[in-house]
Amino acid sequence: MSKLSRLGNxxxxxxxxxxFVSPRRRKIWYASSGLIVLMAVLGLWLKPLDLGIEFxxxxxxxxxxxxxQVNQSTADEVRAAVAGTGIADASAPVVxxxxxxxxxxxxxxxxxxxxxxxxxxxxxxxxxxxxxxxVQDIGASWGKSVATRSLQGLVVFLVLVVLxxxxxxxxxxxxxxxxxxxxxxxxxxxxIYAWSGFEVTPATxxxxxxxxxxxxxxxxxxxxxxxxxxxxxxxxxxxxxxxxNLAVNQTLxxxxxxxxxxxxxxxxxxxxxxxxxGSGALKDLALALFVGMAAxxxxxxxxxxxxxxxxxxxxKDVMAAEKRAAARRRSADPYADVPVVKGDVTDDPGxxxxxxxxxxGVDVDEPEPEPEPExxxTRAPRRPEATGSGRVAPAARGPVGESxxxxxAQPTRQPRSKRGK
Numbered sequence: 436m437s438k439l440s441r442l443g444n445x446x447x448x449x450x451x452x453x454x455f456v457s458p459r460r461r462k463i464w465y466a467s468s469g470l471i472v473l474m475a476v477l478g479l480w481l482k483p484l485d486l487g488i489e490f491x492x493x494x495x496x497x498x499x500x501x502x503x504q505v506n507q508s509t510a511d512e513v514r515a516a517v518a519g520t521g522i523a524d525a526s527a528p529v530v531x532x533x534x535x536x537x538x539x540x541x542x543x544x545x546x547x548x549x550x551x552x553x554x555x556x557x558x559x560x561x562x563x564x565x566x567x568x569x570v571q572d573i574g575a576s577w578g579k580s581v582a583t584r585s586l587q588g589l590v591v592f593l594v595l596v597v598l599x600x601x602x603x604x605x606x607x608x609x610x611x612x613x614x615x616x617x618x619x620x621x622x623x624x625x626x627i628y629a630w631s632g633f634e635v636t637p638a639t640x641x642x643x644x645x646x647x648x649x650x651x652x653x654x655x656x657x658x659x660x661x662x663x664x665x666x667x668x669x670x671x672x673x674x675x676x677x678x679x680n681l682a683v684n685q686t687l688x689x690x691x692x693x694x695x696x697x698x699x700x701x702x703x704x705x706x707x708x709x710x711x712x713g714s715g716a717l718k719d720l721a722l723a724l725f726v727g728m729a730a731x732x733x734x735x736x737x738x739x740x741x742x743x744x745x746x747x748x749x750x751k752d753v754m755a756a757e758k759r760a761a762a763r764r765r766s767a768d769p770y771a772d773v774p775v776v777k778g779d780v781t782d783d784p785g786x787x788x789x790x791x792x793x794x795x796g797v798d799v800d801e802p803e804p805e806p807e808p809e810x811x812x813t814r815a816p817r818r819p820e821a822t823g824s825g826r827v828a829p830a831a832r833g834p835v836g837e838s839x840x841x842x843x844a845q846p847t848r849q850p851r852s853k854r855g856k
Contacts, residue, residue: 453687455736456680456744464737468619475626482629487529487636488541488573490582494550496540497533497569498557505532509561513538516560522549529634544572585640592644593617596651603655604662612743613654616734620650624727631722638720646727649697653735657686661740668752674760675753679744683736694732701725 454460488495500509514530517540524543533539540557554568561567593614600610624643628635660682665675673681701724708718747753 452680452684454680455683456676456741461741461745464741468734468738472619472622472626475622475629478626478630482632484625484629485632485634486582487634487639488543489637490579490635491543492573493541493543494545494553495571495573496542496554496557497571498538498540498561498563499536499567499569500538500561500563502535504561505535505538507532510538512560513540513557516556517542517553520549520552520556522552525549525553588640588644589647592647596647600655600658604658608746609658609743612739612746613651613658615742616654616731616739617647617650619734619738620646620727620730623730624723627726628722633719633722636719638717639723642720642723643727646724646731649728650731650734653690653693653731654739657683657690657735657740658743660686661743668756672760672763674756675747676744677760679740683740687736690732690736694728697728698725701728 455464498513510530510532514528517525517528517530522545524545529539529541531539538561540553542553545553550570550572554565554570557563557568558565596617597610597614600613601607604610621643624646628639633639661679664678664682668675668678701721705718705721705725708721
């Protein structure tokens with residue numbers, strides 16, 4: 436855990452950096468996302484969504500049972516009994532528990548005779564009476580109304596998202612990047628839902644709207660850090676792309692931790708709903724949430740921020756910051772102004788003429804003059820050194836001989852206590 440904490444700290448301070456927004460890396464992210472979206476669209480084309488009874492209409496059977504009979508084994512028996520009737524529209528019934536005393540059976544729209552056959556099969560498998568089963572036919576018009584209202588809710592949500600991001604960040608390009616990320620998440624979620632063959636129910640719509648909010652939340656957190664890092668771009672020493680990449684690195688560990696913690700319980704619900712229970716609104720909701728949360732965490736890092744950097748690349752402030760950074764890189768490189776040699780360079784000057792492109796406009800065709808030998812400058816004679824207070828020492832009159840005081844005892848310095856004794 437300490438290594439992860441150190442990694443998060445290094446990512447936040449910029450000591451360790453993962454490249455997310457460079458043009459080369461953007462192509463990789465876009466190609467990966469495009470392939471995933473293509474597979475999702477292909478799934479929608481090959482396996483259209485299996486709309487539930489709430490959207491296309493059908494027959495619904497409410498069975499009243501004793502509380503001890505309302506369990507998964509009874510639901511499995513009822514499902515097998517209905518599917519065993521041989522009726523095509525009842526071959527894949529949706530059987531779920533409803534409260535403490537009921538089981539709900541849903542099929543496609545059946546005729547009166549087929550509906551009676553299904554009711555008899557349910558009564559035989561559960562041991563109930565005719566009055567314990569209530570049949571309700573849901574028309575297709577009501578289902579279309581539900582689908583229309585769901586689409587209207589989605590459109591209103593997207594409009595509010597655009598207004599919210601534009602009002603908060605005051606940049607329409609951030610709204611555009613966030614919308615592209617949201618569309619990316621929705622397409623992937625719906626495509627995987629189509630490949631899974633799960634039935635689309637109101638719980639599915641609830642899950643899709645929930646993952647839109649989750650994806651938007653993660654994207655807004657990253658964009659808020661981008662705005663903080665690029666607030667003083669003119670006075671800073673970094674480019675917009677570098678500041679945005681730092682923002683992604685600073686929120687990377689947080690995004691991974693948040694997504695992992697959110698996916699754990701949703702994955703458990705998906706396992707229980709799909710494997711243990713086998714059917715019901717629980718698995719529909721969990722699948723939409725699981726796929727959407729994973730796609731939202733991916734899009735906020737690999738789609739939204741790189742796309743934002745690409746959209747803002749032509750702005751004046753961003754281009755000016757790029758020029759300043761390029762000028763600093765040239766001035767910091769000691770080899771930036773080295774002349775470029777074209778052709779073959781040999782030791783013999785006459786063997787081949789190598790064309791040299793000077794960095795500062797020097798004409799290399801004219802030979803340089805031979806340097807003149809350096810001549811050491813002559814020094815002026817030294818003045819005689821002064822002694823005393825600025826007086827000049829007199830010239831010597833003769834050789835220095837032995838002094839008459841040689842051999843005498845020389846006085847020594849005595850301490851003050853012995854002087855005068």
